[in-house]
Amino acid sequence: MRFLIAFSALLAYASASAILAPYALGINAGDAQAAAINHNVAAQDTARAIGEGQLRAAEAAVQYNTEAVRQAAETNRDIHENAYWNGVAASQNVVAAAQSQAAALSGIAAARAGHWAGVAPVGVAPLGVAPYGIAPYGLGLGHGLAHW
Template sequence: MRFLVAFVAVLGYASAGVISPLVLGVNPGDAQAAAIDATVAAQDTVRAIGEGQARAAEAAVLHNTEAVRQVAETTRDINENAYWNSVAAGQNVVAAVQSQAAALDGVANARVAQLTIPGVPLAAPYIAAAPVGLAAPYGLGLGAHAVGLRAW
């Protein structure tokens, strides 16, 4: 029974604490202080939300700036590699053409050497048969590159 009396007493005290402001009324100073506290808490919350949004926006801008920089750097590298690859390919083509021309020139010179008799010019049969004045400009000649191709 003592327990029951103690329980009722605690219950009465707790309910009196909750009901007393409604029955007795609130002190105007306490109400004004509570309103100021609520206003300050709301302002702090709004400020914290605004600061969080500003930090998020700044982080997004930094992230986007870094992404744009990386894309620009990658594009520059790709273009630079493509340029130097095309330069190398062009040089390889020129070298291949020069090698082919040198090979053809060597074959032509070898063929001329097979067809000529030492001491007799290759153009001698054509010069003898051609009218005067026509053999010199159109003769085959005797130089190192008399017949064949010239390399660049």
């Protein structure tokens, strides 16, 4: 705003000097009037150029801010999208780990069941020789109880 006031004062001084110059130098009235018109046109052109420059600067600032907001929104979207897919992958990893654990436990149970298949159940084998050694009361003590 101070610039515009100073610019207006400068224009006024230039216009006044153009108007008063003919009296000091003895220039005719038509030339003085033409000079005054030229100065007024130049002042208007300068003022218009300043206004257009300010308008272009304002438009550039708006474009810059718009682009900055768009980039921030895109970055934010990317961060949330990556977080979502990382969460999905983590959930799938947990499910896969649980399935692996269930399969391992099932395999262990099947192996243990197969391990005990050769041992006589309680009360079936009388005292005496059973697979893998002596089996009191039908239990093959040397066969697998130590593993449990």
